[in-house]
Amino acid sequence: MPKNIIDIKSICHTFSDGYVGIQNISVSISQGEFIILAGKNGSGKTTFLRHLNGLLLPDSGQIIVNGHDVSKHLIQTRKTVGMVFQDADTQIVGDTVFDEVAFGLENLKVKRQKINEKVSLILKDLNLFHLKNRSPFTLSGGEKRKLAIAGILVMNPELIMFDEPFSNLDHPGTIQVLSTIIDLNRSGHTIIIATHDVETIICEATRIIIMKDGRIKEDGNPLDIINRLESYGVREPCSSKLGLGIKPYG
Amino acid sequence: MNNSKQLRMTVYTSLFVAFIAIGAFIAIPVGPVPIVLQNMFVLLAAIILGPTWGLACVAIYLLIGLAGLPVFSGGGAGIGKLFGPTGGYLLGYLPAVFVTASISKGLGKKMSSDIIAMVIGSLIIYAAGVPWLKVVTSMTYEKALAVGMYPFLIGDILKIIAAAFIAKTLRPVIKL
Amino acid sequence: MANLTPFTYRQGQSILHLLDVRCKFFMICLVSMSMLSAHLFACFFYFLILLFFFKKSGLNFFATMTSIKYFILLLFFIFIARALTVKGDILFSFYGMTITEQGLTEGFVVAFKFFLVMLTGLVFSSTTQPSSVKSAVQWFLKPIPFVLEKRVAVMISLALGFMPIIASQAQKISDAQKARCGDLQSNPVKKIIHLVLPLLRKTFLSADSLVLAMESRCYSDDRIDPAFMSSGKEIYFLAGSVVLSLSLVCL
Numbered sequence: 001m002p003k004n005i006i007d008i009k010s011i012c013h014t015f016s017d018g019y020v021g022i023q024n025i026s027v028s029i030s031q032g033e034f035i036i037l038a039g040k041n042g043s044g045k046t047t048f049l050r051h052l053n054g055l056l057l058p059d060s061g062q063i064i065v066n067g068h069d070v071s072k073h074l075i076q077t078r079k080t081v082g083m084v085f086q087d088a089d090t091q092i093v094g095d096t097v098f099d100e101v102a103f104g105l106e107n108l109k110v111k112r113q114k115i116n117e118k119v120s121l122i123l124k125d126l127n128l129f130h131l132k133n134r135s136p137f138t139l140s141g142g143e144k145r146k147l148a149i150a151g152i153l154v155m156n157p158e159l160i161m162f163d164e165p166f167s168n169l170d171h172p173g174t175i176q177v178l179s180t181i182i183d184l185n186r187s188g189h190t191i192i193i194a195t196h197d198v199e200t201i202i203c204e205a206t207r208i209i210i211m212k213d214g215r216i217k218e219d220g221n222p223l224d225i226i227n228r229l230e231s232y233g234v235r236e237p238c239s240s241k242l243g244l245g246i247k248p249y250g
Numbered sequence: 251m252n253n254s255k256q257l258r259m260t261v262y263t264s265l266f267v268a269f270i271a272i273g274a275f276i277a278i279p280v281g282p283v284p285i286v287l288q289n290m291f292v293l294l295a296a297i298i299l300g301p302t303w304g305l306a307c308v309a310i311y312l313l314i315g316l317a318g319l320p321v322f323s324g325g326g327a328g329i330g331k332l333f334g335p336t337g338g339y340l341l342g343y344l345p346a347v348f349v350t351a352s353i354s355k356g357l358g359k360k361m362s363s364d365i366i367a368m369v370i371g372s373l374i375i376y377a378a379g380v381p382w383l384k385v386v387t388s389m390t391y392e393k394a395l396a397v398g399m400y401p402f403l404i405g406d407i408l409k410i411i412a413a414a415f416i417a418k419t420l421r422p423v424i425k426l
Numbered sequence: 427m428a429n430l431t432p433f434t435y436r437q438g439q440s441i442l443h444l445l446d447v448r449c450k451f452f453m454i455c456l457v458s459m460s461m462l463s464a465h466l467f468a469c470f471f472y473f474l475i476l477l478f479f480f481k482k483s484g485l486n487f488f489a490t491m492t493s494i495k496y497f498i499l500l501l502f503f504i505f506i507a508r509a510l511t512v513k514g515d516i517l518f519s520f521y522g523m524t525i526t527e528q529g530l531t532e533g534f535v536v537a538f539k540f541f542l543v544m545l546t547g548l549v550f551s552s553t554t555q556p557s558s559v560k561s562a563v564q565w566f567l568k569p570i571p572f573v574l575e576k577r578v579a580v581m582i583s584l585a586l587g588f589m590p591i592i593a594s595q596a597q598k599i600s601d602a603q604k605a606r607c608g609d610l611q612s613n614p615v616k617k618i619i620h621l622v623l624p625l626l627r628k629t630f631l632s633a634d635s636l637v638l639a640m641e642s643r644c645y646s647d648d649r650i651d652p653a654f655m656s657s658g659k660e661i662y663f664l665a666g667s668v669v670l671s672l673s674l675v676c677l
């Protein structure tokens with residue numbers, strides 16, 4: 001039985017303007033899982049994800065990451081739980097691809113030589129090394145998204161969350177990012193992907209969590225849930241509609 | 251969450267540095283003299299960011315340009331531009347942003363007080379720019395005013411009205 | 427940025443590209459300052475040196491001159507203004523205006539010095555990566571009290587990153603408005619608002635997500651110092667520029 005990375009005990013969050021973000025969510029996530037967090041826009045997916053690395057703190061309830069309470073160990077949590085945001089353009093901080101990946105390590109005051117080694121390694125792994133002196137803004141959509149992943153990966157997270165990783169990508173870009181995510185999962189990273197379009201990744205997922213109105217409505221094996229997706233405003237994959245079950249993307 | 255608020259102001263201020271730099275290139279064609287938006291972004295930075303961050307914003311903008319990155323009008327940079335004939339306007343942004351922000355803050359961030367604050371701010375920019383232009387080029391005052399101030403006044407009035415409206419709409423969105 | 431200016435960085439491997447950026451900063455300050463009190467002859471000498479480095483760093487002198495033509499026009503204007511206003515021995519006069527010998531020389535010297543300082547900055551800018559400029563700024567700010575030099579450096583990076591985003595957004599917004607015949611709008615205040623308001627709104631939203639992304643990556647003001655790249659020849663260049671500025675002042 002793999003260990004639990006995250007234990008969430010009945011958390012609620014209401015925004016200062018009265019809008020209810022999430023209500024009474026309890027869930028555990030264990031190492032190596034590949035989870036799809038599905039639900040239509042406004043169902044609370046993003047709010048939920050932001051709790052997992054302490055960008056938002058719950059009004060009530062508790063989140064435990066690797067045995068530590070998130071609200072008391074923010075930096076530790078953010079190293080363990082990485083987050084790749086929806087719009088790759090807006091997360092770029094560095095002037096070159098290399099600097100962009102180094103940003104997190106510079107914040108943690110890692111030695112310069114160690115940073116150089118680590119960044120080069122990650123860039124080679126993700127096949128971005130030849131771009132290292134380019135400006136991040138000149139990359140293609142798929143490359144930018146991979147760069148965002150590299151920036152998180154360099155901090156050695158155990159769990160990586162993706163918020164709509166395939167939005168606004170062309171077909172080659174989608175394939176690139178998809179295979180990167182699959183490789184990450186195979187090398188032992190726990191993956192959570194928030195999306196309203198499950199077709200691309202459902203073949204790889206080990207678990208689907210469906211949210212609606214800030215609550216978890218379904219949680220289980222993709223095969224059991226796939227037929228009920230549309231009642232929560234999530235499009236059912238074509239292959240499943242045609243009675244062919246789950247097929248790989250591409 | 252004081253740290254988080256600091257980071258937000260840091261990012262917003264950097265955003266306005268970028269707007270001031272880009273503002274030198276955005277021109278709206280109206281009449282014979284196109285309206286260049288740079289000084290409007292300086293005034294907007296003042297009334298949205300407040301005195302401290304506003305001042306930091308202009309200081310960093312000037313620092314970037316002085317250090318040689320192409321952010322001054324016409325893609326210029328360096329000492330030659332900052333202390334050149336039109337350098338007075340650039341250096342005038344410093345007191346202008348601080349005074350504008352202080353007045354707008356002191357009078358309570360209303361549309362009318364924003365307009366008063368920005369009018370005074372614009373005058374400070376000219377008060378620094380025109381004499382500088384006169385000294386460097388050794389023109390007469392009449393001539394310096396004729397090339398360095400009068401042609402832009404109508405555009406400035408339009409920009410101030412637009413800026414007051416923009417600030418009013420933007421403030422609730424960015425919740426500062 | 428879409429609009430490439432003569433001050434934009436151009437990749438290269440020349441000695442000026444490889445020189446430590448702090449050394450380049452120091453040289454610029456030294457030379458530009460000594461230029462103020464330099465004699466015309468010394469200025470010509472420096473101009474030749476500049477031309478040599480122009481060639482060495484792979485810049486095209488004539489193409490650069492055409493791209494800064496408005497600046498040159500401004501210098502010409504200064505030259506005329508000086509020539510007309512400085513009192514001295516009258517060379518010729520027409521329509522009540524007089525041009526003096528002293529005016530001509532002084533106008534030429536002032537304009538030429540501005541030109542040289544500008545050109546020095548241009549050579550620096552086009553051979554130095556923006557990220558090393560940022561690192562150097564941070565290094566020079568370090569001894570100044572009450573300045574958070576690491577935060578300033580991050581803000582410079584952020585601002586440089588926002589610029590292409592803003593420029594392309596502005597283009598998109600103005601295209602979208604043209605598609606709805608927005609250029610028929612004749613009220614200039616509305617024109618400004620219609621361009622600037624969506625631009626600010628959109629970029630402030632991306633700024634908000636940038637804040638979150640930075641927090642996720644553990645941003646703090648207490649960061650590691652930047653690394654500098656050196657060519658090993660800094661000491662010769664420093665010595666050279668000291669000799670140059672001394673001769674500029676003394677000649």
